[in-house]
Amino acid sequence: MRNLCHLSAEGVVSGLKNRDFSAEEYISQILERIEKFDKKINAYTVVNSSGALEKARSIDKKIRNGAEEGGIKCIGPLAGVAVGIKDNICTNDLKTTCASKMLTDYISPYDATAVKKLKDSDAIIVGKLNLDEFAMGSTTEFSRYGPSRNPWNVNCVPGGSSGGSAASVAALECTVSLGSDTGGSIRCPASFCSVVGLKPTYGRVSRFGLVSYANSLEQIGPIGKTVSDVMMVMNSIAGTDDNDQTTIIDNVRSSYVLQRPKRNIRVGLVKELVEGADVEVSKCIYSALDLFSSSDCKCEETSIKSVEYALASYYTIAMAEASSNLARYDNIRYGFELSPDSYEWNKYVEKARGSFGEEVKRRIIAGSYILSSGYYGKYYLKAQKIRTVLKQELSSLYKKYDVLIAPTMPILPFKFGEKINDPLKIYMIDIDTVIANLTGIPAISVPAGYSSSGLPIGLQIMADELQEQTLFNVASLFESIAKAQRTPDL
Amino acid sequence: MSMISKDEIRHLGWLSRLELTDEELTKYEFQIREIIGYLDKLDTISLEEVETVRLRREVSGLRQDCVEPFEGDALESAKNRKDGFIKGPRII
Numbered sequence: 001m002r003n004l005c006h007l008s009a010e011g012v013v014s015g016l017k018n019r020d021f022s023a024e025e026y027i028s029q030i031l032e033r034i035e036k037f038d039k040k041i042n043a044y045t046v047v048n049s050s051g052a053l054e055k056a057r058s059i060d061k062k063i064r065n066g067a068e069e070g071g072i073k074c075i076g077p078l079a080g081v082a083v084g085i086k087d088n089i090c091t092n093d094l095k096t097t098c099a100s101k102m103l104t105d106y107i108s109p110y111d112a113t114a115v116k117k118l119k120d121s122d123a124i125i126v127g128k129l130n131l132d133e134f135a136m137g138s139t140t141e142f143s144r145y146g147p148s149r150n151p152w153n154v155n156c157v158p159g160g161s162s163g164g165s166a167a168s169v170a171a172l173e174c175t176v177s178l179g180s181d182t183g184g185s186i187r188c189p190a191s192f193c194s195v196v197g198l199k200p201t202y203g204r205v206s207r208f209g210l211v212s213y214a215n216s217l218e219q220i221g222p223i224g225k226t227v228s229d230v231m232m233v234m235n236s237i238a239g240t241d242d243n244d245q246t247t248i249i250d251n252v253r254s255s256y257v258l259q260r261p262k263r264n265i266r267v268g269l270v271k272e273l274v275e276g277a278d279v280e281v282s283k284c285i286y287s288a289l290d291l292f293s294s295s296d297c298k299c300e301e302t303s304i305k306s307v308e309y310a311l312a313s314y315y316t317i318a319m320a321e322a323s324s325n326l327a328r329y330d331n332i333r334y335g336f337e338l339s340p341d342s343y344e345w346n347k348y349v350e351k352a353r354g355s356f357g358e359e360v361k362r363r364i365i366a367g368s369y370i371l372s373s374g375y376y377g378k379y380y381l382k383a384q385k386i387r388t389v390l391k392q393e394l395s396s397l398y399k400k401y402d403v404l405i406a407p408t409m410p411i412l413p414f415k416f417g418e419k420i421n422d423p424l425k426i427y428m429i430d431i432d433t434v435i436a437n438l439t440g441i442p443a444i445s446v447p448a449g450y451s452s453s454g455l456p457i458g459l460q461i462m463a464d465e466l467q468e469q470t471l472f473n474v475a476s477l478f479e480s481i482a483k484a485q486r487t488p489d490l
Numbered sequence: 491m492s493m494i495s496k497d498e499i500r501h502l503g504w505l506s507r508l509e510l511t512d513e514e515l516t517k518y519e520f521q522i523r524e525i526i527g528y529l530d531k532l533d534t535i536s537l538e539e540v541e542t543v544r545l546r547r548e549v550s551g552l553r554q555d556c557v558e559p560f561e562g563d564a565l566e567s568a569k570n571r572k573d574g575f576i577k578g579p580r581i582i
Contacts, residue, residue, distance in 0.1 A: 092562075109562040242553040312531040323506060330507075332578045334567035340579035346507065348579035354509030361508055365499065365518060366525050368506045382532040384542040389535075424524050 004029045005172040006487065009081045009229040012175055016063060016080045023056035023063075023080035027124060030082045034126070034173045037490050042148045043168035045087045046094050047127040055124045056080065062122075076122030078236055083118055084174035086165050087128040088135050089220060090209035091115050094125070098211050099143035100133045101355045102329045104336040112209020113244065114178060114220045114237040121236040126174050130164030133357040135180055135213050136322065137161050138188055138429055141420050142359040150192060151488040152456055156413040159189030165223050166193040170488060176229050178237075180210055182218040183314055184408075184433025187445040190223055191408035191458025194447045194486065196230050196475070197223040199433075201466050202440035203248040205234075206241035214321035215246075217314070217437040225485060227446065227476040231256045234468065248466070261473050267292045268302035268401035273432045277410040284449040284457040285407050291481045292405075302397060302404070306389045307435065313390075314434035315427055316370055316383035323367025326360065329353060362423060391439045398464040403474050406432050408445040408458035432460060442468050446475045447484040494523045 004026040007015065015021055031049050038044050059080050066074045085091060088098045090108035097103045111119065118125070132142040140147045140163030148163040150156040151171040158167040162179030166189030169177050179186040181199035190197025198221045205220045212218075222233035235255045241247045269289050274282045293299045331338055331352035338352055356364070370379045397404060410432055419425045436443035441462055448459035459478065463471040479485065496519045503510040510518070570577040 106567045109560070109564050109566070245552065306535075309531060309535055312529050315525070316529050316532065327506075332568065332570075332576060333565060335569060337569055340570055340577055343579040345579045345581045350504070350507045350509045353507050356508065361510070361514070362518060362521060362525075364506045364508060365502045366522050368502045369494070369498075369522065369526060370529070372502075372505075379529055379532060381542065382535075382537055385537040385540040386532070386535070388540050388542060389537070423521055424528060427525075427528075 005033050007175065008226050009078065009175050009224060009232050012081050013077070013079055016059070016075075019063070023059040023124070024053065026080060027052050027056040027082060027126070030126060030174060037171055038173060040149065040154060040490065041151060041167050041171045041173065042146055043129055043164040043171065043173055044084070044127045045097060045099065045130050045145055045164070048094055048125055051093060052082070052124050052126045059122055059124070076120065078118065078121040078123035078232065081123045081176060082126045082174045083123045084127055084129045084165060084168045084177040085115060085125055086131055086162050086177070086179045088131060088180060088211040089115060089178055090211070091125065091128065094128055096128065096211065098134045099131050099145055100357065100360070101144055101336050102331065102353070103334060106334045108209065110209065112220070113206035113241045115209065117237045123236070129162070129168055129177060132161040132163070133360050134211065134326065135161040135182060135185055136359050136363055138184070138426055139420070140164065141416065142357050144357060147416060150413050151490060152194065152454065153413065155415055156455065157192065157416060159192030159409070159413065161185040162223065163189045166190050166195050166197060169193070169195045169223050169225060171490060172487065176222055176224040176233050178220055178233075179223050180218055180220050181437065182214050183318060183430045183437050186221045186223060187408045187433050187443060187458070187460060188430070190445040191460075192413040192456060194456035194458070194484070194488070195223055195225055196227050196444065196446050197221065198230050198234065198444045198471070199436055199442060200234065200238065200468060201248070201442045203246050204238050204442070204466070204468065206239070206244040206247050208241055208243035212325040214318040215325070216321060217318060227444070227472055227479050228258055230444070231258065231472045256469050256472055258476050259473050261477060265292070265297040265403065265474055265477070266401045267297045267299045268397060268404045269299065270307070270404050270406040271301045271303050272307045273406035273410070276431065277407045278412060280412065280451045281407045281410060281457055285405070285459060288405065288448050288459045288478065288482065291478065295477060295481055302401065304390070304393055304397070304435070306386065306393055309386045310390060310434050310438060311427065311431055313383040313386035314430065314438055316379045319363045319367035320370045320380050321367070322363045323371060326356075326364055359423070387438045390435065394439050394441065394464070402463065402470055404462045406460050406462070408432060408460040412451050412453075412455045412457070436462055441465050442471055444471050444475050446478055447486075448482055449484050494519065494526060
């Protein structure tokens with residue numbers, strides 16, 4: 001029997017329309033694969049077997065009925081596609097735990113807008129995906145469900161925080177997934193697992209139903225095996241939302257379509273970000289630049305001078321916002337079993353909140369320090385001003401270049417436990433990704449190559465605000481010339 | 491580098507309503523000092539002339555303030571419920 005798990009989202013939709021196979025056959029194969037390999041990968045926190053099969057059957061019925069009526073127009077643009085959802089994005093029929101004890105058994109009474117739109121597009125939600133607790137981390141080692149493993153080498157981290165979202169796509173345990181990206185949380189695992197991951201422009205995708213960690217930085221975005229799949233998901237989830245006041249108004253909503261770049265693309269390689277990278281990574285990124293040059297792109301090295309302040313700015317804002325956002329967890333409206341009898345209010349809340357994991361507590365404490373009276377001007381205000389400086393610098397760069405490129409991650413996927421006791425060391429690996437979050441621009445990670453030990457290396461492409469279309473065109477061009485998309489042996 | 495004492499960490503823990511063990515206090519004292527020390531990098535650039543960023547030009551406005559009945563039980567995830575109420579710890 002044909003292995004349907006290898007298909008792209010495009011392949012699934014066209015296969016169903018041509019009636020090459022049924023949604024039930026395809027979803028059954030995905031579920032079998034999860035059953036077989038997820039013990040090893042640990043990408044899922046919940047698998048929605050019965051719900052997914054039921055939905056598959058209803059799609060098959062729609063297709064049958066449609067065909068009898070002479071045309072299959074009644075099915076959505078993502079009909080049948082198996083999607084995994086990061087477990088910090090709300091679903092009204094599956095638990096949303098943020099991989100935290102503080103949200104044990106939590107089921108939100110509503111769907112996140114992005115999830116609702118996927119469902120409306122007839123995508124099939126196969127389960128929820130593992131992450132660092134409340135999306136704080138770059139390895140998934142801070143999940144209460146244990147870390148996800150990298151399908152390319154199960155002794156290595158898959159990246160994070162959307163580690164499950166990238167590992168599941170790489171391991172063919174779903175076809176596409178949703179992640180969230182606050183400082184690189186989609187792009188980092190996409191790079192480490194050799195898949196494509198997009199952080200959209202801030203405000204392009206509704207954050208309604210995304211459990212808040214650092215609101216001014218984070219975005220929901222897609223992960224897939226190909227640029228085209230990521231684009232298909234964006235076509236379904238992007239857009240204005242009454243429930244998220246920060247979404248950008250798009251009066252002329254049109255779909256993204258892959259186009260061969262019309263003129264010679266101007267590519268700027270961010271020198272500071274390559275210089276700071278591992279030798280094998282920087283070599284790979286320079287080869288990427290050569291590939292662009294040989295495809296008639298105009299390539300140059302360029303510089304973002306304020307990049308040296310980006311991480312300090314990012315962590316100041318992320319921790320301050322985390323400490324405010326996570327103040328809502330008092331274990332009263334949702335949480336784990338802990339009887340309030342015999343406790344005074346503050347003591348109860350303090351006791352319950354002691355159950356946050358190590359990294360979450362660290363960020364709440366650091367955030368509380370940053371926001372302490374007298375320190376606002378010293379940290380938070382300055383961090384916000386750095387955003388302005390970076391933004392101005394990027395605006396002038398985008399007058400000269402269509403896209404900026406850099407490594408997604410400065411290092412290769414590393415072994416579990418290697419950095420877990422040194423938080424600052426983990427924070428440092430976000431240096432290449434935080435720029436897009438601080439400035440709100442879109443950025444995509446595309447597989448670029450492999451190290452001598454066979455570990456994936458990702459190329460990051462960044463475009464100006466709302467220039468996702470440019471990003472897709474350039475990323476797709478690169479995908480076709482680099483040919484680095486592969487499937488790991490499990 | 492900023493000097494942050496164990497007492498300060500304890501106080502921040504209280505402000506954030508986080509119960510911390512002695513072991514955690516010792517660990518966080520060192521780690522938070524190191525993290526804040528890194529953030530002090532923000533002192534090395536002159537920013538007086540710079541304004542804080544405005545990320546968006548135009549965002550979706552506020553929706554109409556009208557009542558929409560909510561289907562479902564918004565509080566079904568509460569663990570301690572009694573007679574249709576949610577039970578919490580005593581306040582005074």
